[in-house]
Amino acid sequence: MDISIKDFGELSGQVIQEYTLTNRQGISLSAMTYGAAITSIRVPDKNGLIENIVLGYDTLDEYVSYRPYYGATVGRVAGRIDKGKFTLEGKNYQLETNDKTNHSHGGINGLDTKIWTVKTESTENEGHLVFTYKSPHGENGYPGNLTVKVTYTLTESNEWKINYQATTDKTTLFNPTNHVYFNLSGDPTKAINQHTLALTSKYFAELKEDYIPTGTLLPVKGTPFDFTTADTVNKGFESTHSQNKLVSGYDHPFVLEHLADKPEATLYDQKSGRRVQMVTDRDAVVIFAVNTLDGRHTNEGTSEEHYAGITLEAQNLPNAINQKDFGKVTLSPDEIFQSETTYRFDTML
Template identity: 55%
Template sequence: MKVSEAIIGQAHGKDVVAYTLTNPNGISLTAMTYGASITELLMPDKNGKVDNVILAMDSLDDYVTHRPYYGATIGRIAGRITKGAFDLDGTTHQLVVNEGVNQLHGGPDGLDTHVWDAEVEASADEASIHFTTTDADGANGYPGTLSVKVSYTLTAENEWKVTYRATTDQPTLFNPTNHVYFNLSGDINQPILQHNLQLNSAAFAELGESNMPTGALLPTEGTPFDFRNEGKLAVAAEGSHPQTRKVAGFDHPFLLQHDEGKPDAILSDAESGRTVKMYTDQDSVVIYMHNAAIDKYTVAGNPVIQYAGITLETQALPDAINQEGFGDIVLRPDEVYTAETIYKFEVQQ
């Protein structure tokens, strides 16, 4: 395994370092200390052509200025918190809101805006970047000083492993994710609508006002949300279901049914032959399809088209603290939060 590093600029008065891990099969992963963000994932297609298969900004300044969450570590809480408020142990906490009256992706100064510390280790079989940061008591309105470690490991078996570890000195909330966008064609000017998805999920969370979960889990059967058998993503953009029409595609949490040894999701592109198999220990995956075009910044020198990429954001169900039956995202001082998601890359001829 090969490892390299380079200083790519500064943010918040600190050097931002990008680390590149490369395995013997021609797959390489680059991630930077700003936001513990993955910025490049190179892999060959069925003809041996190597492309970046994730969305990435053209400069560090673009990440800082526009904050698109591309490839970033999201926290303390992924997704939205209703009215930016929650009750914990009899105390109501008002968070700093940054999307209307709600909080999105941890607030205005979430973990994706930190310049993380990093260490690298490597062996013949794998290489890892270990990112660490501390989120102060009161940051974005959350109680407790939170210590977080996120590790990215690239293996000789073409796996990208994302592992989380966190502790706190006061009861708080923690529900992180990685916000990587895949476009397996390797061409961000080609939409992902012809990608195929297989998803081990029989239920999805309904979205209501301001795209907040209503608390209802709806069956996928008979809807565009049913990917238990492989199907094309175009169904979300072209269908007439009120939930897909609401957001012009998917921006929905899917409840996962874990089958031991089987992928929780498989994303593939027949033209390039590239496939990503996802395995996670988390309850759900939020799938978002970059449902709107963006022209205020560029990716690979071009404005970003609608449906330029798709996220597979593994996490507990969003807004769980305010939705009965959505799971427990409270982290207490005597606990250690751990989670893992693995993306395995394959090429089909």
């Protein structure tokens, strides 16, 4: 496994470095110390043409100025928390509200804005980028000194593994994700409308007008949210369903079934033949594909079109701390948070 390093920019007097893992098949994964963010994943199409299949920027300044969460490690808590309020061990907390009246993706200065330390590890069949950040008590309103380690692994089997580990000295919230946007065409000027998606999910979370889950899980059957059989994501973009119209596409958590013989999510682009399969231990995946990318967002010198990318954000359900049936997002001092999500890359003719 080859590992290379280059300077990507400078922020607050610190040099931001980009690390690239490349396996023997020529597949590569690049990530930088700002936000522990994935900047590029290069894989071949069915004809062997290797291209970048994730959205990103050419310069650090664009990541800082636009903050689109491209490839970033998001947290402490991914998604929105209603009014930024929660109660933990009998104490009421008020977080920053950075998404109108709600708290989103960890706050104004979430994990995606931090400069992480990194070390590299390599074996014959795997390369590792181990990112670490220590979030102090009170940062963005969260209790506890939280130590976070995020390990990106690229394997010779063409897998990208994300392993999260975290500890705290005071009970807190932790529900991270990676916010990578896929465009399997390898061309960010081409929309992902005809990408097909399959999910092991029979229910999705209904959203209020401010995009906070209502607490109700709706059956996907008979709706544009049904991907139990692979279908094009375009059906949600053209849908008149109130939940699609609310967000101009998809910005919804899907509850995962974790079937033994299936990946939790499969994304496929027939024209390029590229496919990504996701396996995760998280309760849900947030599918985000909306009509908000415009000409100011560029990738490798080209403007991106609407619906230029789609996320597969593995996490537990958003606003779970305020919904008793949405699962656990608390972390106590006697626990070690561990989670792993794997994305497998291949091609189909």
